[in-house]
Amino acid sequence: MSGVQIHVLCIGDELLSGNTLNTNLAFLGRSLADAGYRVRREICIPDTPEAIEAAVVAELAEADIVITIGGLGPTSDDVTRPVVARALGLSLRLDRGVLREIQAYLSRRNVRVPSHAIETQAMVPEGALVLPNRTGTAPGLWCVADTGKAVVMLPGPPRELRPMFLESVLPRLRRLAPPDRIFRILKVCGVPESTVAARVEALLPAFPGVSPAYCAKPAEVALRLCAPPDRGAVLAAAADRVREELADAVLPEDAPNLPAAVGKALRERAWALATAESCTAGGIAAAITDVPGASSYFAGGVVAYSNAVKLNVLGVSGATLHQFGAVSAETVAEMVRGVRRLLEVETAVAVTGIAGPDGGTPEKPVGLVYIATAVRDHVRVRRFLFPGSRENIRLRTVTVALNDLRLHILGTVGDGPSGAPGSARP
Amino acid sequence: MSGVQIHVLCIGDELLSGNTLNTNLAFLGRSLADAGYRVRREICIPDTPEAIEAAVVAELAEADIVITIGGLGPTSDDVTRPVVARALGLSLRLDRGVLREIQAYLSRRNVRVPSHAIETQAMVPEGALVLPNRTGTAPGLWCVADTGKAVVMLPGPPRELRPMFLESVLPRLRRLAPPDRIFRILKVCGVPESTVAARVEALLPAFPGVSPAYCAKPAEVALRLCAPPDRGAVLAAAADRVREELADAVLPEDAPNLPAAVGKALRERAWALATAESCTAGGIAAAITDVPGASSYFAGGVVAYSNAVKLNVLGVSGATLHQFGAVSAETVAEMVRGVRRLLEVETAVAVTGIAGPDGGTPEKPVGLVYIATAVRDHVRVRRFLFPGSRENIRLRTVTVALNDLRLHILGTVGDGPSGAPGSARP
Numbered sequence: 001m002s003g004v005q006i007h008v009l010c011i012g013d014e015l016l017s018g019n020t021l022n023t024n025l026a027f028l029g030r031s032l033a034d035a036g037y038r039v040r041r042e043i044c045i046p047d048t049p050e051a052i053e054a055a056v057v058a059e060l061a062e063a064d065i066v067i068t069i070g071g072l073g074p075t076s077d078d079v080t081r082p083v084v085a086r087a088l089g090l091s092l093r094l095d096r097g098v099l100r101e102i103q104a105y106l107s108r109r110n111v112r113v114p115s116h117a118i119e120t121q122a123m124v125p126e127g128a129l130v131l132p133n134r135t136g137t138a139p140g141l142w143c144v145a146d147t148g149k150a151v152v153m154l155p156g157p158p159r160e161l162r163p164m165f166l167e168s169v170l171p172r173l174r175r176l177a178p179p180d181r182i183f184r185i186l187k188v189c190g191v192p193e194s195t196v197a198a199r200v201e202a203l204l205p206a207f208p209g210v211s212p213a214y215c216a217k218p219a220e221v222a223l224r225l226c227a228p229p230d231r232g233a234v235l236a237a238a239a240d241r242v243r244e245e246l247a248d249a250v251l252p253e254d255a256p257n258l259p260a261a262v263g264k265a266l267r268e269r270a271w272a273l274a275t276a277e278s279c280t281a282g283g284i285a286a287a288i289t290d291v292p293g294a295s296s297y298f299a300g301g302v303v304a305y306s307n308a309v310k311l312n313v314l315g316v317s318g319a320t321l322h323q324f325g326a327v328s329a330e331t332v333a334e335m336v337r338g339v340r341r342l343l344e345v346e347t348a349v350a351v352t353g354i355a356g357p358d359g360g361t362p363e364k365p366v367g368l369v370y371i372a373t374a375v376r377d378h379v380r381v382r383r384f385l386f387p388g389s390r391e392n393i394r395l396r397t398v399t400v401a402l403n404d405l406r407l408h409i410l411g412t413v414g415d416g417p418s419g420a421p422g423s424a425r426p
Numbered sequence: 427m428s429g430v431q432i433h434v435l436c437i438g439d440e441l442l443s444g445n446t447l448n449t450n451l452a453f454l455g456r457s458l459a460d461a462g463y464r465v466r467r468e469i470c471i472p473d474t475p476e477a478i479e480a481a482v483v484a485e486l487a488e489a490d491i492v493i494t495i496g497g498l499g500p501t502s503d504d505v506t507r508p509v510v511a512r513a514l515g516l517s518l519r520l521d522r523g524v525l526r527e528i529q530a531y532l533s534r535r536n537v538r539v540p541s542h543a544i545e546t547q548a549m550v551p552e553g554a555l556v557l558p559n560r561t562g563t564a565p566g567l568w569c570v571a572d573t574g575k576a577v578v579m580l581p582g583p584p585r586e587l588r589p590m591f592l593e594s595v596l597p598r599l600r601r602l603a604p605p606d607r608i609f610r611i612l613k614v615c616g617v618p619e620s621t622v623a624a625r626v627e628a629l630l631p632a633f634p635g636v637s638p639a640y641c642a643k644p645a646e647v648a649l650r651l652c653a654p655p656d657r658g659a660v661l662a663a664a665a666d667r668v669r670e671e672l673a674d675a676v677l678p679e680d681a682p683n684l685p686a687a688v689g690k691a692l693r694e695r696a697w698a699l700a701t702a703e704s705c706t707a708g709g710i711a712a713a714i715t716d717v718p719g720a721s722s723y724f725a726g727g728v729v730a731y732s733n734a735v736k737l738n739v740l741g742v743s744g745a746t747l748h749q750f751g752a753v754s755a756e757t758v759a760e761m762v763r764g765v766r767r768l769l770e771v772e773t774a775v776a777v778t779g780i781a782g783p784d785g786g787t788p789e790k791p792v793g794l795v796y797i798a799t800a801v802r803d804h805v806r807v808r809r810f811l812f813p814g815s816r817e818n819i820r821l822r823t824v825t826v827a828l829n830d831l832r833l834h835i836l837g838t839v840g841d842g843p844s845g846a847p848g849s850a851r852p
Contacts, residue, residue: 019455021448022452030444031444042441281715281724294731300732301728306726309725
């Protein structure tokens with residue numbers, strides 16, 4: 001962690017009235033934490049000049065760096081630029097270079113904007129560093145007060161803020177105030193946080209100076225190994241040893257998330273995938289196709305919400321549905337086989353369950369979910385009882401199904417069927 | 427709006443490190459705005475006693491009411507209760523009634539917790555009002571300082587905070603500091619914000635004292651009509667007149683969102699629905715089934731990501747795919763007919779498009795989307811060019827498709843087919 005004191009000032013009525021969820025804070029907080037910094041405080045205020053000026057002055061009294069988000073656009077409620085300049089005692093001047101950048105950006109997109117709206121966004125406080133905006137008009141601005149403290153102004157739209165922060169703000173921060181810790185992050189899927197912690201902490205004594213931190217999400221634990229800056233080699237060795245210990249539970253470094261890791265495993269084998277979903281009703285397919293380029297391995301799927309679809313489209317037998325019910329190991333196994341046959345693919349995943357809030361019984365309560373994966377003729381079935389709301393049960397089902405699928409694919413050696421046909425284990 | 431000054435203090439390292447998105451602020455902001463109040467400021471701080479105490483004292487200097495969120499649980503980093511009591515100069519005492527409530531809650535769930543963890547959560551500052559927790563253990567606390575200002579402590583888990591806020595905090599706030607405005611909210615779908623504003627503002631002069639506010643989201647504008655408290659009848663008349671003017675563009679009052687409005691329209695007609703999705707890959711089906719009870723009208727669907735699925739499962743003709751391509755009016759019309767036939771339902775919706783970032787051409791750029799809806803044999807097709815990222819294009823496609831479907835169902839009079847078979851208008 002670095003000792004530099006960073007405060008974030010979010011500007012906008014829409015955050016306080018609940019019209020917009022503050023995803024920018026989460027992005028900044030996570031990006032800074034991954035780089036070894038900490039946000040010490042966040043303040044969210046309306047977009048009035050009085051509120052902004054008072055907050056900038058108050059936060060600068062404690063912080064080394066205040067990052068403001070929002071209020072850099074061309075409209076009358078975008079007042080961050082002049083108010084921050086005034087608070088820092090800096091005058092504003094029109095920057096011809098910035099003006100040309102904005103004009104070029106708008107003309108590439110055939111957008112016509114009144115010239116005063118462009119000029120507003122090209123005003124730069126004296127001495128400020130201009131942070132280029134690749135994906136919008138208003139540039140970011142890194143201003144330094146005579147105390148040496150900095151105010152960094154960033155635009156509010158996430159698609160403008162994110163690349164600007166990663167490309168311009170973070171590298172400069174690293175030069176000016178290098179973190180006193182370095183990091184390696186490993187994403188672990190399908191293993192409870194306490195188990196990850198026990199296995200990691202048994203290994204770490206061999207790597208002096210390396211310490212762990214954990215962040216648990218549904219079906220994923222982000223493990224952050226940190227060490228002093230001069231321990232890079234020890235940190236890398238520790239990360240390799242943890243990766244060896246946890247094996248396939250760790251996502252590959254080039255897969256940012258579970259759907260991407262599934263895609264990578266499929267692409268490496270040139271296999272295609274199909275889905276058959278009841279309770280998640282398309283959620284697994286939607287997650288897989290969040291990844292750009294998923295069309296190279298994802299064929300499609302069937303949302304089998306009603307029994308008629310299970311019967312008539314997926315070919316689940318009426319006897320199975322009658323004897324075991326729609327939410328059963330037998331039905332999910334027939335669903336996964338049915339969709340693999342229908343779409344003529346190597347791999348498939350199927351789910352059926354009771355997401356609630358209604359529809360539960362003592363034998364089959366809300367939260368009961370069966371997940372089946374198929375690699376060629378080899379089918380695996382697992383039974384779960386997920387807690388929580390309808391939303392939570394559906395989300396957990398999606399993530400656990402994706403991880404079961406990933407592990408089934410990774411665990412399949414060679415090119416032939418790796419199990420006897422019909423080896424479902426309900 | 428009420429003049430009462432409300433500040434929100436969010437407590438937790440996980441918000442500042444980006445591990446948790448601050449959905450509580452959005453919920454409180456929206457709920458308070460809907461009731462005629464405004465959050466003037468939000469602060470997010472780490473869960474250390476020093477940071478919490480300093481923030482409570484600082485915010486109380488300006489605010490009438492400080493709402494704290496988080497830090498009421500049983501673990502060592504849950505320190506909000508004693509720190510706020512100290513900041514207000516109040517002593518803590520064990521509340522036997524609260525203790526029994528917590529014990530009863532845990533025993534109903536067969537959960538065993540060490541008794542000191544229960545007692546921690548049953549400590550109540552002197553004079554505080556206890557806000558019952560229906561969905562968890564730690565109660566909320568409404569404390570009043572000797573200045574008359576209040577600190578309201580709420581638990582961090584959204585499933586505990588939300589009912590407690592709506593059932594205990596808001597009614598008390600209404601009694602203590604009634605808003606000086608009353609509201610009616612209308613959700614308008616499929617009409618641009620500027621058009622809604624023009625049509626609403628042409629009507630409002632007939633309703634003195636009633637003024638509008640707008641909040642735009644993809645494919646939805648929330649229109650908030652407000653008036654002084656003594657203008658209830660005029661406000662109701664204005665809302666009725668706006669509803670008449672905008673007709674089917676306004677969602678019914680008992681449908682909280684677009685998928686629920688689709689469900690209501692289907693349930694009223696006892697019709698079943700099917701989906702055929704290419705670029706959204708299950709997103710429409712997942713949105714429809716976010717609504718509890720969707721199984722009474724949603725049969726299921728086909729995720730036709732590859733052309734093979736469009737051909738072999740949905741029965742799109744090879745000639746159509748070859749001549750017009752997968753992203754075309756002709757293909758989407760055959761998809762919607764195909765899935766309606768396959769699943770034997772009255773209504774269906776189908777989409778095909780290019781979500782990007784790759785796969786665009788000059789003739790068919792990224793963002794090109796075709797949406798088809800079918801009510802019995804009557805098919806409607808619309809073409810769109812959506813801007814923005816892959817994520818945005820997919821989200822817009824889901825919402826516009828749901829609204830097109832809703833309007834098609836609402837616009838269908840009588841019980842017979844309302845259009846000639848094959849009346850697609852690509």
